[in-house]
Amino acid sequence: MDELSTATSTALCTDQYELTMLRSALAHGTAHRRAVFEVFARRLPDGRRYGVVAGVGRFLDALERFRFDEDTLAFLRDRDIVDEPTADWLASYRFSGDIWGYAEGECYFPGSPILVVEGSFAEAVLLETLSLSVLNHDSAIASAASRMVTAAGGRPIIEMGSRRTHEVAALAAARAAYIGGFSSTSNLAAGQRYAIPTRGTSAHAFTLLHDSEKETFTAQVAALGRGTTLLVDTFDVREAVRIAVEVAGPDLGSVRIDSGDLLVLAHEVRAQLDELGATRTRILVSGDLDEYAIAALGVAPVDAYGVGTALVIGSGHPTAELVYKLVARSASNDPESPVIGVAKLSTGKPTHKGRKWARRLLDNGIAAAEIVSTGSEADLPGRRLLVPLVKDGEIVGREPLDAARERRARSLAELPPTALMLSRGEPVLPTMYESGQDAET
Missing domain, CATH: 3.20.140.10 (nicotinate phosphoribosyltransferase)
Structure with missing residues (x-):
């Protein structure tokens, strides 16, 4: 079936x-x-x-x-x-x-x-089980999403939880997250079925595919343009940011940080981007974020968040x-x-x-x-x-x-x-x- x-x-x-x-x-x-x-x-x-x-x-x-x-x-x-x-x-x-x-x-x-x-x-x-299975799951996700959106203080959040849940639940989670205030989803099936805006960056595998980060970034910019988002935490963040701006120029769309001390790194990367003239380049952070981690990043120069695991488990409450x-x-x-x-x-x-x-x-x-x-x-x-x-x-x-x-x-x-x-x-x-x-x- x-x-x-x-x-x-x-x-x-x-x-x-x-x-x-x-x-x-x-x-x-x-x-x-x-x-x-x-x-x-x-x-x-x-x-x-x-x-x-x-x-x-x-x-x-x-x-x-x-x-x-x-x-x-x-x-x-x-x-x-x-x-x-x-x-x-x-x-x-x-x-x-x-x-x-x-x-x-x-x-x-x-x-x-x-x-x-x-x-x-x-x-x-x-209709008991049908109604409860749908409403319990979706309301739990939307409730968690709403808290995360509040914590983000107007900064957009991308739903990125498909790899952390059942493939059918992933569509429902993306839909519920959008109701809860998330701006987009990485799930293309959810984008097609529910007309939710979709977004995507790249994984560390794409960097490891190439012989150097310069080759990686060159390939991505050539295919997707300078407005793309480059992943900069595979090796050394500072060096990756330098190469990213060298390849894409000051009109680079975004960089993504997926590990490490996000609060400290966001400040350091923002300062470096500004020094390199990429003052409009945005910073996207991801990696085990929930509403509390998002709130803690409120003072950081972060432009957007990517949230996966915490969302699809209702941020600790997977049922309503x-x-x-x-x-x-x-x-x-x-x-x-x-x-x-x-x-x-x-x-x-x-x-x-x-x-x-x-x-x-x-x-x-x-x-x-x-x-x-x-x-x-x-x-x-x-x-x-x-x-x-x-x-x-x-x-x-x-x-x-x-x-x-x-x-x-x-x-x-x-x-x-x-x-x-x-x-x-x-x-x-x-x-x-x-x-x-x-x-x-």
Whole structure:
């Protein structure tokens, strides 16, 4: 199976227990009760002050391909995962309900209902693993990327993590990083699929291919022009910078430093470039950077960063800790039967019952609280957060990737200034749960 194909069915991106529940519910006659599931985080990853929603567009694409074809059903029958009645039902599966969600790029907090899935239990329960695998990964990456962008203070960051993760995850990471504020990616497949700007320099192997750095730089400049980026830390940085300017002249585009004490080297290289007349030549640094290393380089004459490993592992938090829980269901299969709130009381894992709406309470343009309510959305104060993504089975929530990228910047800008702190801390907004006129924090 071509894992990169946009035509591949996503139906088996599903944990077996979802089909176990479906099979049992169909046999028992409860499968067609109306149900509401929510995706939310009980808590943010340890020490984080906010999260960034990402993966919504990828989830909608995957939902469109969530179909059980003959090969898929044959596999499920052979393993006795489904019986014939269940297989017959799955053969015509099409999600026909409604899905609401936080738009991509929106900041979120503990309890934020970032995805609300409404449909029959049978239709909605199957989407648990698909939604969580996409949103947990992408939101973790976008959240880490956003912190790195803040640390960079306006200097661009190139996503360079493809070699440190699965080839399919690399595309998702590049997309999420762009939403989080990264300026470009080194991954060409991500550039093609998502129209993200792409950038690339060269590796030490290219230098070692040649008999000297002068030959290396001459070959690269001849092929790519004086605006290229030359890698200067294979041997002696100072000598490499001298040769780079000798070969390319003062109009050399950039030099890249990938090792050593980047803070010290950046100052030394900037001074040397200026002495050689290459005052417009930029300095790109890379090599095991995370938001803390980027922040430490804030006083250095660095023009851009390249980040790989730390990004694709969410800078230490590779999951957003999102869960998918049933919060309401009807008492019968009658479509007119009222939907009632349900909640689990498990130790350490309780849920809040009822279908919820969310608004962000603002005070003079600065966010003050996340309001999550089972009441009427129209009665809630603040900025609306949930937007329609799927209506009666039809996808209505697609948008350009740049819209998500811009939303991340706007959403972050309205948070209290403490949101931008890199030190460990609590979420910058409290989550207030409301039911009618009663509220709890």
